[in-house]
Amino acid sequence: MHFSIPETKEIKNGFKTFITYLIYINGSFHCSLRYRQLYHFHIQLKKAFGANSLPDFPPKKFLPLNSVHIEERRSQLEKYIQIVSQDSQIINSDIFNGFLLAAQQESHSNDINVNNCIDVYQLDWQPIRLMTNGQENSENVLKKICQTIRMNENHIPYFALYLIERIIGDNNVEDFRMIRRLQNFESPLLTLRTIRNKMMAANDQNYMIIIRKSYFDIQLDQDLFNDTVALNCIYLQAVHDIENGHIICNADTIKRLNHLKMKSDKLEYIRLARLQKFYGYLHFESCHCDLPSMPPKTSVTMFAGNQELIIRANNTDAVLISYCLQSMVEEMLLKREGKKFRSEGLAIRFNTSPNSRLINHNEISDQQINDINNMANNNDNNGFEWNYCKQDGSQFPLSTSSSTTTLTSEKSQNSEKSNNDMIEQQQKPNGMVDPLSQRFHEISLVENN
Structure with missing residues (x-):
C-alpha cells in the first residue's frame, strides 16, 4: 500500500488560515490533516513503539511558512508516513488504524x-445490500455482510473486502482491476464515495467493493468445505478466475470443470481447480517489462501467491524482477551465496504479501496473521489512552479494541496444544530495520529453462 501527500490546501477559518496536507492511499484521497495533528500522532507512536522505531519527524517552525517551507514540510511528512506505513507492527496497531479512521471521518x-x-x-456480480454509515470500518462492514448471507462467524476471517474497477471485456466477459484491499483504518462507504466522486459520472459505477478470500494458503480452503455459504464464495472466485484465464487449464480440464459446474457440484469443482496452475494466486493486469535483456515493451503478466511474485513473459514460466530492483537483490544474494547468477532466474519470496505496496499485506498466511495480531496486541494493551487531535485542536479518545482478526487453520488447531504455545513472539530490534531485509524472507534460485 502506497501512502503519499501530493498536495496541500490552504484553509480559512474565520480570521485564521492554516495549511492541511492531503493524504492519498494508492492514488485515492483519504484524509486532510494539519501538521500539529500529525505531530500529535507521532508523539503517541513514540509512547507505543519507542523513539528508535520511528524516523525523525519534521521539526516545528516558529515563523510563518512561505511556499518553499510548505513544500519542504510536505515532502518531509510524506517521507515520514511512507516509512511508518512499511512497519507491519505499526500499521497493524490500534493506534495507527484508529488515527487514520478518525482522520477520514473528520475529512x-x-x-x-x-x-x-x-x-x-x-x-x-450479484449485489449484497446493507445499510451502513461512515462510522463503520471495513471489519464491521465485512461482519455485517457475512451475517447477511448467513456465513458461519468462525469463517469470517477467511474473507476480506476489496476495492476494484469492473471491466467488461470481449464477448461481455466480466473481469476487474484490483485497486486494493480495504483496511480497518477506513470506512468502505467513505472510500467508495471518494473514488466515485473523483471519476466521471459515466464511469463511477464501475468502481465497487467485492468480497473474496483473504489468504494465499490453499490448504485453508478445506476449513470452508462444510460451510455451504463460505464454499459458495470460494467457488464463485474459482469460476471467475478460470473463465478469465487467470488459472491455467488444458482443454480436457476445462470440459471436466464445465461438467461439474452444470451439475452444481461446487466441492468437486474446487478440488479440481485447486490442482491447476496459478490457483490461489492474485492476477494483475498486463504491463510492460523494463529488463534490458528483453525486447522493449515486452508484455508481461504478474501473479502473486504461494509466497512468491511471478512475472510471466510471453506465456513462458520465466521468473523475472524489475530492473530497478535487480542490483539490490544481486548484492544481497552475492553476499549471502557468494556466487553470480542470471537475473532471469530469480524467484522472489516474501514474508508478507508480495503485493503489499499495492494492497497492504493483501493475502498472508495464517501464521503471519497470528504474528501480526500478537505484535499489535502487545503494543496496544500497555495502558496508554490514545487520543485523536482534531483540526481545531480539540481531542477525543480513540477506540482501542483490536482491529486485527486472528485466522488459524481449524486443522492445525487440532495438532497444537494452544495458540500461545504455537506462536513465538517476534521482538523488534532497536533502531530502524532495513526495509529490504524486512520485505524479503527468502530469495531462491530457479532454473533458467
Whole structure:
C-alpha cells in the first residue's frame, strides 16, 4: 500500500488560515490533516513503539511558512508516513488504524452519520445490500455482510473486502482491476464515495467493493468445505478466475470443470481447480517489462501467491524482477551465496504479501496473521489512552479494541496444544530495520529453462 501527500490546501477559518496536507492511499484521497495533528500522532507512536522505531519527524517552525517551507514540510511528512506505513507492527496497531479512521471521518464530517445503502458483490456480480454509515470500518462492514448471507462467524476471517474497477471485456466477459484491499483504518462507504466522486459520472459505477478470500494458503480452503455459504464464495472466485484465464487449464480440464459446474457440484469443482496452475494466486493486469535483456515493451503478466511474485513473459514460466530492483537483490544474494547468477532466474519470496505496496499485506498466511495480531496486541494493551487531535485542536479518545482478526487453520488447531504455545513472539530490534531485509524472507534460485 502506497501512502503519499501530493498536495496541500490552504484553509480559512474565520480570521485564521492554516495549511492541511492531503493524504492519498494508492492514488485515492483519504484524509486532510494539519501538521500539529500529525505531530500529535507521532508523539503517541513514540509512547507505543519507542523513539528508535520511528524516523525523525519534521521539526516545528516558529515563523510563518512561505511556499518553499510548505513544500519542504510536505515532502518531509510524506517521507515520514511512507516509512511508518512499511512497519507491519505499526500499521497493524490500534493506534495507527484508529488515527487514520478518525482522520477520514473528520475529512468527511458531513457524511459520517448518514445511513446509506452499499452494495458488496460476490464474483457472480450479484449485489449484497446493507445499510451502513461512515462510522463503520471495513471489519464491521465485512461482519455485517457475512451475517447477511448467513456465513458461519468462525469463517469470517477467511474473507476480506476489496476495492476494484469492473471491466467488461470481449464477448461481455466480466473481469476487474484490483485497486486494493480495504483496511480497518477506513470506512468502505467513505472510500467508495471518494473514488466515485473523483471519476466521471459515466464511469463511477464501475468502481465497487467485492468480497473474496483473504489468504494465499490453499490448504485453508478445506476449513470452508462444510460451510455451504463460505464454499459458495470460494467457488464463485474459482469460476471467475478460470473463465478469465487467470488459472491455467488444458482443454480436457476445462470440459471436466464445465461438467461439474452444470451439475452444481461446487466441492468437486474446487478440488479440481485447486490442482491447476496459478490457483490461489492474485492476477494483475498486463504491463510492460523494463529488463534490458528483453525486447522493449515486452508484455508481461504478474501473479502473486504461494509466497512468491511471478512475472510471466510471453506465456513462458520465466521468473523475472524489475530492473530497478535487480542490483539490490544481486548484492544481497552475492553476499549471502557468494556466487553470480542470471537475473532471469530469480524467484522472489516474501514474508508478507508480495503485493503489499499495492494492497497492504493483501493475502498472508495464517501464521503471519497470528504474528501480526500478537505484535499489535502487545503494543496496544500497555495502558496508554490514545487520543485523536482534531483540526481545531480539540481531542477525543480513540477506540482501542483490536482491529486485527486472528485466522488459524481449524486443522492445525487440532495438532497444537494452544495458540500461545504455537506462536513465538517476534521482538523488534532497536533502531530502524532495513526495509529490504524486512520485505524479503527468502530469495531462491530457479532454473533458467
